[in-house]
Amino acid sequence: MHAPRVLAVNPYIYDFAAYNFWSSPLGLLSIASILRHNGLPVEFIDCMRVNEAKRKPDGRGPFVKEKVPKPEILKNVQKPFRRYGISPDELSSILSAREEPDLVLITSIMTYWYRGTAEVSEMVRRAFPRAKIVVGGIYPTLCYDEAILNFKEADLVVPSTDIGAFYRFIEEEFHHTLSFKPLFDDLDVLPYPAHDLLGNIPFVPVLTSLGCVFRCTYCATPYMYKKMVRRSPGSVLDEIAHWHDRGVGRFVVYDDSFLYSSENFAKPLLRSIARLPYRIRIYNPNAVNAAFIDGEMADLFVRSGFREVRIGLESIDPLVQSSTGGKVTRATFERAVKILKEAGYGPEQMSVYILAGLPRQDWRDVKRAIDYVRSLDATPYLAEYTPIPHTPMFDEFKDLARFPVSADAVYQNNAVFPYAWEGFTEDDLNWLKRYAKKTGDGR
């Protein structure tokens, strides 16, 4: 039998707000690359098209979008609802212009985006009645039972904790032996994700580790990855050189604890990037831990190409700080900002993430954190809390939310503000967003 022909699809999404903040379907591109490595031909459809005319010099940009009616279960949310990415009609004509593949892979990233994935699976099923459909990603990993029910057209729904089941499925369905079946427990053996399938590569996200040594109570990483695995600095450097040879100049670090044990990883890596005969730009949307920033680190950020540094603060309330993992104190944070300032980073180049909308949080806690960050000459950036299944905070507070967050993942979207209460209303949140951007009125 011939090697199965594969089509990978990054589906469109429905949301109240979405923006390409250096996002990429990295898991799907990695799986596509592994299959190519096994000799399977792979094609790719990326439904999450960015409006290129509006792409920023740093690589971010708005997705093409269209306002659509709200589904019944979200009708009480007073915000416009949109589909982000290409339209179902366009996808339909793309699919019908293709020959039927043997295997279609669809990714499902944020839990509350599953509706787009389900719709796209149905369209794929209509277009290719004989193809096998496999859906994987973060939603099937965090909400497996729900995903099985929502993805009726899928022949296999696979969580990231059981990638072996995916390889077995291919071998059994297509009687095709795969010689290379990596389990993501050694990142250095993985082939580079298949970014080339996207055509235009505005930036390359580089996965430098999986898992995390910290145990923040709001984060699902420790559930998804029981132990932390990290690449060697040499392998990351080789990947940067590989994409740079293909014209890519912007790189985005995907890592939950990039600076952890920096003498063994971040420092040697950034030193070797600084020594490259060409300059690249590096972005870190996941934020780094302020406790690990010292003078040498700040200097390496500058020399390796970090145009800006995003730092996690979360809260200045010691109680909130300790309940969310106790990673950063005021003292360590102030030291880090001072060091970055001395290295030359201005206020606009130091974005500080503050968690807003935590269960029982008072809006004044967020205001104090914004004032504090501004007083240190850095830029506050609100990260709205998302309740995520299999996290300690989710389990503790799931019944306190004003929407049934454990019954339907659509309510896990931070845009619906699940933990609004009289001490932190939607008006408070909207005011804080304006206040953080300095466009707010007095209060």
Ligand code: B12
């Ligand atoms: C990088 C990252 C981002 C990036 C880009 C994300 C993106 N792709 O769009 C940025 C910075 C933009 C981001 C933003 C946010 N993120 Co984020 N992010 C991550 C992070 C750190 C890594 C994701 C990743 O690429 N992993 C690496 C790849 C290789 O793994 P993977 O995608 O799971 O793929 C594996 C499998 O799932 C599988 N797979 C994937 N697809 C398919 C398909 C098939 C067919 C098969 C067989 C297999 C398969 O293959 C891979 C290997 O096993 C994760 C945490 C984590 N460690 O996973 C959080 C995470 C996904 N983010 C999370 C959150 C909360 C957010 C924000 C809401 C944060 C905020 N408050 O602002 C925003 C919202 C984003 C938005 N609206 O667009 C949550 C999930 C929330 C949810 N309900 O789903 C996570 C899990 C972190 C957490 N706190 O627990 N994020």
